[in-house]
Amino acid sequence: MTAQDGRTGTAGTGATTALVRAELLKLTSVRTPRWVLLAQVALLALAASGAVVSGALTAQDLARPDGLRRLLEHGGVVGILSLAVGITLSAGEFRHGTVVDTFLTEPRRVRATVSKLLAGLVAGLVAGVVVATATLAIGAFWCRERGVTMDWSVAWRSGAGVLGWQALYTVIGVALGAVVRAQATAVVAAVVWLFVAETAIAQLADPVGRWLPATAAAALGNAPDGGLLPQAGGGLVLLAWTLAAGVTAAVVTARRDLT
């Protein structure tokens, strides 16, 4: 990192703002992110409705905080797709070769990477608002359908958790894509880690499990307790993982040759 990478002040802030806007334009100028967001809402509706229709969550369950939390947790689980969008924002640049233009425009790579991570955060927040709103709407629909009054004190906490889960997962996706560079490999690695490796580690070393990213994310998403960290604690742990991933991405990207 050179002195210029750490340069602060109006010029640096303006440059970063412009880079973040350009990164967001990259997302909005292609169709995939919109389809992925739509797919998240569809999958959320399918999974949450399936849980109710199949009887896995009864009216009695929905009337209890833990049952409602199980229903609303689905909003975070589909966040793996936001993570994939984050991966496309960084690894997709290597796939399409546009990374050359990105680094020709901003050769200070730490700044370019930080801008990309910030754009991931903004995109993740947007996705989070959409998915959290859909989560609450689906929850309210099934509670009304089953003649239960939804406990909004629980629902708001779940909605806020889903928003944070989505936002941080998107940033982790950007960081992962920047480190791995191969888009498909990064997506597979994320799925294997979050759904397979982490579960295995949690079973083998129980006290460690709740400090891992996916389990911390579930806590942030206000999932039913089951040995999870408290919601705020889960959020802080996931934030720490996100920051660690972001720093790793910035350091690795700054040192790499672009051949």
Place this chain on the structure above:
Amino acid sequence: MDLQFTGLTKRYGEVVAVRDLTARITPGRITAFLGANGAGKTTTLRMLLGLVRPDAGTALIGGRPYRDLPAPRRAVGAVLGPDAFHRGRTGRDHLRILATAARLPGTRVQEVLDAVDLTAAADRTVGGYSLGMRQRLGLAGALLGDPQVLIADEPANGLDPEGIAWLRRLLRDAAAEGRTVLVSSHFLAEVTRTADRLLVIDKGELRFDGDLAELAGSGADAAALEDAFLKLTSGVPA
């Protein structure tokens, strides 16, 4: 704005891609960078543009490394190939992204689209572009910042005869306006019609640095240049 290579060296493991390259490229002329595939041209250009770190030596633009230029897109326009686009994005959006990131006026997008004669296709996705159209889009991106230095790696690839003539005019106009123009090329016939000066690189080492006429004679034609080039790159003195 001069380009200055001093003792530039890059190794990839046991392979020396560029060895102790020293040369200076001045404004107002078209300098062609010639070499066979794998000779080290692209690595040299990428070191100049801050994409690859040299193991030794420096590559400076106006006395500074690329990464220290305060507004790189306004100083240097570079085209490194016709395949650096998201195929699902329109040509116009590609340029809007570059202009936004470089804090260039949005009006420049239409200006460069007009300059490369791509306006009619600007709102189509790049996946539907021909190779020549992608070359033009790459050049449009390079021209966005109205740069003082123009660097192009094989810009004539995929262009039809009309496109090559257009490219020649574009490069000549740029040089006539006092810009520094460095173009790598395989097309020796085209080089004889475009370049004023040559850098010839082979196996990572600079074999020739001088005017076209010095290498290929005063009436430099493609055949004379080809003979001279092959002698240089086969190790036989020209």
